[in-house]
Structure formats: C-alpha cells, structure tokens
Amino acid sequence: MQYEWRIPESVGPTPNDPACLTYLYYSATDPMMDTQSGLKGVDKEFYLLFTIFDENLSFYFDLNIEAFTGDPSTVDKKDMDFQESNRMHGGSTDVHGVHFQGNTIHLGGTIRDSLPLFSHVTTTALMQPDQTGTFQVACRTFDHFTGGMKQWYNVKSCGKSSSDGRHHGTVRTYYVAAEEVEWDYAPNKTWAEKKMEGMSKKESYGHIFVSQAEDMIGSKYKKVVYREYMDGKFTEHKKRTLKEEHLQILGPFIHAEVGDLVVIIFKNKASRPYSISAHGVQDAGTKAHVTMPGTVDLYSGLIGPLITCRKGILNENGSRSDVDREFTLLFMIFDENESWYLNDNIVKYLYKNPEEFNPTSNFMKGNRKNAINGKIFNNLPGLIMNEGEDTNWYLIGMGNELDVHTVHFHGETFIFKTIELVAFNPGIWLLHCHVHNHIHGGMETTYTILKA
Numbered sequence: 001m002q003y004e005w006r007i008p009e010s011v012g013p014t015p016n017d018p019a020c021l022t023y024l025y026y027s028a029t030d031p032m033m034d035t036q037s038g039l040k041g042v043d044k045e046f047y048l049l050f051t052i053f054d055e056n057l058s059f060y061f062d063l064n065i066e067a068f069t070g071d072p073s074t075v076d077k078k079d080m081d082f083q084e085s086n087r088m089h090g091g092s093t094d095v096h097g098v099h100f101q102g103n104t105i106h107l108g109g110t111i112r113d114s115l116p117l118f119s120h121v122t123t124t125a126l127m128q129p130d131q132t133g134t135f136q137v138a139c140r141t142f143d144h145f146t147g148g149m150k151q152w153y154n155v156k157s158c159g160k161s162s163s164d165g166r167h168h169g170t171v172r173t174y175y176v177a178a179e180e181v182e183w184d185y186a187p188n189k190t191w192a193e194k195k196m197e198g199m200s201k202k203e204s205y206g207h208i209f210v211s212q213a214e215d216m217i218g219s220k221y222k223k224v225v226y227r228e229y230m231d232g233k234f235t236e237h238k239k240r241t242l243k244e245e246h247l248q249i250l251g252p253f254i255h256a257e258v259g260d261l262v263v264i265i266f267k268n269k270a271s272r273p274y275s276i277s278a279h280g281v282q283d284a285g286t287k288a289h290v291t292m293p294g295t296v297d298l299y300s301g302l303i304g305p306l307i308t309c310r311k312g313i314l315n316e317n318g319s320r321s322d323v324d325r326e327f328t329l330l331f332m333i334f335d336e337n338e339s340w341y342l343n344d345n346i347v348k349y350l351y352k353n354p355e356e357f358n359p360t361s362n363f364m365k366g367n368r369k370n371a372i373n374g375k376i377f378n379n380l381p382g383l384i385m386n387e388g389e390d391t392n393w394y395l396i397g398m399g400n401e402l403d404v405h406t407v408h409f410h411g412e413t414f415i416f417k418t419i420e421l422v423a424f425n426p427g428i429w430l431l432h433c434h435v436h437n438h439i440h441g442g443m444e445t446t447y448t449i450l451k452a
Helices: 031-037 061-068 080-085 142-146 190-196 242-247 296-300 342-350 361-366 436-440
Strands: 095-100 105-107 110-112 114-118 133-139 150-155 171-184 220-229 254-257 261-268 306-309 325-335 368-372 384-386 390-397 407-409 419-422 427-433 444-450
Touching (some): 220 342, 254 261, 368 427, 427 436
Parallel strands (some): 171 261, 254 306, 325 390
Antiparallel strands (some): 095 114, 105 110, 133 150, 325 368, 390 419, 407 427
C-alpha cells in the first residue's frame, strides 16, 4: 500500500504559527485497538506522546499473557487489579498537564512552562533553553505523575552564556511559612441548604459535601497552607488586605518583574516535610529538599499564585499599577482521601480508629470538594470591585483527570487568557464551573460590582 499526502497551504503554518506544526498519524482500521497496540507516529524533532496505553485493549493481549506470565492458566482477565496493571501509566483518562522543568516554552505567542493535552490533540511548542542540566518533563495530572508519566531531558552547554549571571532588578523578599489549620470548606451552609430544599438527600447530591454523619466528615478538615509573615522571626502574620481576602486557601501573591530576584525565606511550621517549588522562574542556586511523596502536598493544601510582570508594571508596594484589582481563582477538586491528614480527620471528626474504619461510597465522594480557592457553595468572600474598574483574573487549574472546568462569569465579558475584565454591570453575579457534577458539588460563588 502506498500513501500520498498533499500538503496544501490551508494546513500549513499561518503568520502567527511557529515555523512548523505538529500533526498526527495512526492506524485507523480500528482506531482504538490499533493505537493501543502501538501504531502511531510522528515526523521529526522532539515528539512526546502522552497517553495511557491500555494493554487490555491490545491485539497482542493474549500473546503477552502467554509470553510474560508465569502460569497463563491462572490469569483472571476480569480482575480489576490485573487490568489496572496493564494500563501504562495508571490512570483512566487522557487529560494531561505537561510541565517542562527548568526551562520555558513559547506557545501561541505566550511564554509558558506547561501546556494542556487531550486525546488526539497535538501541540507545537518552541523551547530555547537558557539553563543547562538534566530536567524533568512530566504530566502533572496527579494519578499520571505518580503512575510514572515522566521522563528526563538534557540541556548541554554550547560554550556561550545567554546571561552574565547577574540580576539588574529589585530583590523582592517574602517570608512564607507552611502551617497546619482547621479548614472549613463551607462555614455558611445557607446556599447549600437552599439548593437542597424540598429534595431528598439522594436527590440533592450536595449534602455529602457539607453534612456530618457516621460516614461523612462534613466541611471541616485539618489542612496545611502557605501564610506570609512580616519578617524572618515568623511571629507576626502579614495581615491580608480586603483585596487579598479572596485568596483564602491560597498562599500570598508573589509579584515580580522581569530581571528581579525573588527571595523566599521559608519556614516549615507543620508536622511534615514541605517546601516551595515555583513554575516559570529560574532557580538561583538554592536546592530545596524534595517533598514526599511528590504530589500529595496539593491535596493537603499547599499552593499559591506567582505573578511575573514586564518591567515598570509594579508600584512601590509590589502591586500592579496598571489595573485596579487582581483576583486569583483556583478551580480544583480537593481530594481529602489523598491528603496527608486523612487519618487525623477520621479521628477528629468521626471519632473512629482509621485502622478499623471501613470507608463507604459516600465517605469517598464527600471527601472530594469541588472548590474555588478552597471554598464551596458560595463561601468565597472578597470578590468585590467597583463599577468601571479594570480587573485582572488569574485562573489556576490543578488536580486529577476530573479537574476539567468550564469557568462561567455571569453578567460580564472578558478578554482571554489572563482575564481582563472591566466592571460595567453593577450587581451580584454568579461565578461557577459549568461542569454538571462540579456545580452540584458546590464549585460556585458570587462576585459583586458596586455601583459607582
């Protein structure tokens, strides 16, 4: 069989594209079985295929059982653990957040260090490395990362330095601690109760996230958060302003301009080892210890916004001078089943021995909080602005395969991708994720525009 593929101008790079685009070829006789068996390919350069190879669906499944198991007659193909072991790497959905450690990429006219990928979607990114060494490229979807979807790439020195190693901007110092707190996802349950009014518990669905019962913890959990302090003594918190109130579970805003040096003085006031690792910045030489076991920290609560700006944007207080307000929103399903503190929470809120406790379906589901900045069912305060103000919204997505969110602002429009919103429609407006299960789980809040 001979294939001939024409390349018309309509499929080539536009003036806004990189010099070359990435497409895909694969066997389509049986698209599912063929690709799981291995037939897919690329043309040149560096190509990374992030996919979950499900060997249970391979044409060679039976041959592999015969060749590589000790006693093929004892293999139970329907055994769930056996099926899971045949999925390389170990998840169930091809939703990937690809992160390049150590260097940044040019993607769609912007500079990034990570990109999203979905099944049968290709992306072309350009990298001009400015740091030498061995770095990790990995999918940061939690199950995929822990399941082994990660590799190393090497950057060798060409004998020329792209930087003289000196910084020519401002040294910005932040004093940040990791500390354990009692976190309440829904201190005010009025919104949730109104949604459940007239419905049975089975119909309401949302009750498992806020109610406490024999097999449900409720809305309060032990967690760990980043908090900013006034100085290196770590005795006095830096009080959050009204403009920062919305951050809630997030750590402090860390602002910097191009050319600046950011110094983080970090103190661990929690009971476990933790650290701070940032995306999109160069390491200035400090090597932090590795947090264990790699991804659980985020479910336990440690995350915050790092905002890098062009020179001249920040004022003397370290805030942006070109907008009136900044908001950061983290859309994430906090899975308390994966938190370091799960056993502590079982003891404290269920009064049970974790070793003897048998988790139910309601327990597992109720521990997955569909939160915005760690709050559910309209419990996120501080999203307030005045009519006519220029606002910027930084949206953050983290988590697992279920963390695919459609963010909807009622009452206003905005410019994508870092959202630029001019508040022109006074009132109280709904802000939520439009994924059906996430709405019912409480991933919704309101924002307020005050009349001028």
